[in-house]
Amino acid sequence: MADVIQMPGVAEQLKLIAGLRWNLLKNSLQRKNNRWDLIGIILAAGGSAMMVLGLCVAFYMGAYFFLTRNRASWMSLLFWAIFLWWQAVPILVAGFGANFEFRNLLRFPLSLRAFYILGLGYGFADFAAASSLCWIASMMVATAVGRVQLLPVMMLASLLFILVNVTLERLIGSWLEKIFANRRARELLVGLFVLSMVSMNFLNPALQRWGDYGTRPKIVHLVPYLSWLPGTLVGNALAAASDANSQALLLTVGGLLVWLGATSGLLWLRYRAQYLGEELSETAAPSAGKRGPRRQAASSVLPGFLSPPVAGVMRKEFHYLTRNGFSFITLILPPVMVMFFSMQFAGSNSQIKEHGLSPQAFFPAVMAYLILILLSPAYNSFAFEGHGIQSYFMAPVCMRDILVGKNLFLVCVVTFELAISLGVLIWRIGFPGFPLFLSTIAAAAFAVTGQLTIANWSALSFPKKMEIGKMKGQRNSGVAVWTAFGVQILIGGIATIVLLAGRWFGSSWLPVVVFVGLTAAALGGYVASLDPLSTLAERKKELLIETLCR
């Protein structure tokens, strides 16, 4: 029989968990890197506090204006803004990553009630909730100053609104946790998210082309249905109180209570499922799978002159690209961006018509932009290796083979993407003439070969781990970003000078010759850099292994 005589109360459990969180934070600062992070956190916290305080003033002024001008129902706008902030920010901050920290508490002997209350406590502890509470408080002050007789209704409606928000946010979070526990679902959603962000770019051109400003926008027809959502209900409750309409007041407060009942009930069911041991593991059961015919190895279609390690790395890079939803979708970006830019800034169909850029200016500018996007992963090319990085150092190969394999694969991808984008460019804005076409291609070759050497150095010196299917924290290290930025500005500057020199001397073929020469020089530099980079890799292997296997 265990010695546990009496379970700690909910308040005691909350205190214990708050203490646990504090100790975790305190202990994490003992690491030097985390102390640097702390400075970043303090700076970010200062900026966030300024934003929250600034918006407190805005919410105060908005609420005061609506209430004193007898437009209490317009308070809905302010509550809608808070509602959207409260619900959307936690999802974006979670970054499509499964977060099991809260569920981990289940290994302790907690009651379901305590687990539920702890869940709500976690809900109040995030930034979106804290800032929303500040803004609601500032609106209450505005009510007390502007229309004190509405304060009791404001307090009641706000309380219900807060409870609805926190339970809804936890409910959504709990469902997302369940969905994101599955790797494939996580990757698919990240892909859809990126696609939806890209699609936003086309909203304006689409509205310009197909928008009908003679009639009311269709979205206006949706407004009456919004009146049954929490943000509008709070505004309507205040309007009813302002008009002394007790029936409408009861109806709106009742509406908020129904929302609270529904979200609380559904959240209870979700937490109950977790409490009873819901299985979120995605590890496949060890049952026998169906064995399909063996596929032909991809390396068998690779050119025979490649050494086995280089071919092996290229094949591995291909598999990783096709299994990384985010990277795979970014391959759609270049031709899509060419379409977008040409709709906006150039060609006969552009929105700015005769003010559009000429093909002579547009062609090299778009190519430079595409190279900027496509070469960026090279500056952290080991990001997704994870524990696999050890394989490179255990195998009897020089790092030069690994780098060549990775670079060759990237060059293939860039060539493929640029070819498609060039096709789209020619279709949209016309052929710019042979000299400019060839000089653009030669400049692209120079930009790619020129960058690869520095990119390899950056990848070995400033690695940063990334994980497929996650968005939070998935970026190159700061030094790698600035290195890429500096190199791209330098190469862009050189290319611009060469193109302008061609115009200055009146020779349209001069840039082609210069860029071919620069490419040859950059290629020579690249080949010469491979052995020193192998030596560097040997020196940096502990950093690479520690960073990527963490």
Next chain:
Amino acid sequence: MNEIAIRTEQLTRRFGALTAVDCVDLRVNAGQFFGFLGPNGAGKSTTIKMLTGLLAPSSGRMELLGLDFQRNPIDVKRQIGVVPEGMGLFERLTGSEYLHFVGRMYGLDGVTTEKRTAELLEFMQLADREKTLIADYSHGMQKKLALAAAVIHGPRILFLDEPFEGVDALAAGALKALLGRMTERGVTIFLTSHVLEIVERLCSHVAIIHQGRLVAQGSLEELRAGIPGTEGEKKTLEQIFLSIVGQSGGEQARLEELTWLT
């Protein structure tokens, strides 16, 4: 005289002020099944990492199959296979893709790699998971795959860091049989494990590292002979280990403090 497979001289690795491995002199003959033991944090994994090229030593010398590691890293790596701590797998490849990748990295031709990949997957009972990503493998399956990758090129020395951890009894039996056959053919196996019964059953020779220093090395009989005890009593490896690292009897005193539990 036996060929020496692994020889280290004054092998040392420091991390700042901490000396994780301190002047270790190892001798492992070719064809030995060698167990490398030590308590947590003793320096086992650091030593294995140095011997396999994952970590550079601060000082000292390593010679594998007569080749100086620092001078001939590629030639040495060509002849060794490793299951490192963390297993070193590319999780976004399938099992067969990973084995194919490793085969190519060791310079095997495409046909040989394909053949050995199929045979190893079959032996490790992973063939029915050909299209499953390694990320979706269980821990035991990942371990079996890491072992398959370590032997695909037919190494002469095999380094195994906790090879049986998480592997089920059936698979462990098959793996032990495989490793036994490999030593019969002259392959040297250098193994670390916390399960002393496994080491005792498999290994002919053992070294014990404690606080970074090599405190014992030799055949099991030699180590037994060095431990005082009753005449004729055959000491287990656990008794030898506890006696050498100075923990014997200490746990009894500590247990007595836990009166509420015992």
